[in-house]
Amino acid sequence: MVKYAFFLGCQIPMRLPNIEVATRKVFEKLNVEAVDLLGYSCCPEPVVSRLVDEETALVISARNLTLAEEMGLDMITLCNGCYETLAEANEVLKHDAEKRSKVNEILRKYDREYEGKIDVKHVIEVLYEDIGLKKIKSLVVKPQKMRVALHYGCHLYREYKSADIMRKPRMMREMVEQTGVQVVDYGLERMCCGYPSMQASEEFSLKERLARKLSKVVSAGADAVVTACPACMIQFELGQVMLRAHGVQFNVPCINLMELLALSFGVPSKELLLEFHRSPVLQLIRRLEG
């Protein structure tokens, strides 16, 4: 059994508990023990926090990292944004003595100290490296017969262990392929979904990013989009609803990687809180289940 400190983030437990449910079911099947982090806070979120105040963002990240250090466990994240924030903070604090000293000066007031003893891993890395594709494939009892387009999410390309930014996206693709789906290429995989641009311009975000991607996804004949990031999922689902106000209609289901794994492992769809989806995922799954 592999054991990790479980960093859930904000969006998943608060807005997308369907992803948390699916993940816990998948972990159970794969013998991954995920220990909850008591008192963890937002990572903090990568778009606003670091731009406004880098030092505070580092302190908040460091506090979260000390919670995992106390347990002596590496940290696992489900969200691309949380992954980037925490993994980057971990790298900065491990190698920049001045910043670590400033951060620890604040943390010590509360009997905390960042020591740089743990690693931060995305769930994709854990499943691929610690569990392996062979084990994952062996658990697939209900292959998902659909054509899917992959959206990896920008933060998944952030790489701290090698120069190969495609390392984790490639892992995700290989993992998705174990579930019985057919992955279709649509040419705009690398393009941002537009979630962070919503801070600046809703119209740009929806029309110049999301709608462009969705057009290509539909043209490629995909039944659904699979993503590993909750923020991207919100953009793909809520964004399609918002696009209607701009006179643009799409109806593409968007499903999380962990949900796809859970379904292929035979977890009944009614246990997965799929009603939380704002895109027609329920309809797609019902159609597949006949």
Added chain:
Amino acid sequence: MVVQLESEIINYLREILGDDLIKVYRQRERRIFAIIKPAVLRRTIEALKSKYSDMRFMTLSAVDNGLDMEYLYHFNINGIVLTIRVLRPKEEPILESIADIIPAANFIEREISDLFGVKLVNHPELDPSGLILTKDWPEDQRPLRRPFEGVLPLKARPVAEALIASGCVAPISTFVQKKREESGLQKSPPFPFTNEKILGEYHGIIKASGIGDRVGFDWEKRRLRYK
């Protein structure tokens, strides 16, 4: 001689103000800055005037930094320039007059009051407005007043506010809590806001980082001072 006088002024301010002196520093030769609490402004100036009889009031300048008004009182004491800095929150846009102690401050206070739209309190003139602008100048169109806001862009405010106040950027609804429980999850994940002790630690760390002051967070009301 100069260094001796500089030290004397700094020590005197420390002696008369105690904890009401937020910070005092010598920026360079013949240049001292003292940041004090607004409540002791008049007492400080009276004490300085009484100790240094040849102290000369140079001018008063004002800066609207978005969240607060900063008033800088510049004095010359035997060739050394002492600036007393006072910060007042814009929620109470006032300028406390010192014109009864320092008559030379009379006109500059009125000018600042007109241009920034701050109310002059205890000024010797019964109606001090209308020195630079007309008396009927609209209150909401003062030439040097900036909008009441901090460094956060509009769309970033809800995220920053939630992050500081609760440690979590997404609210949880009762519907989600119910659904979580039904599916075997904890009603709410173990965020700081679910435990007062942990929230206290989290807030302490955030306060110490200084972001609350930089973005204008009201710790008592647990929200941003502006919308």
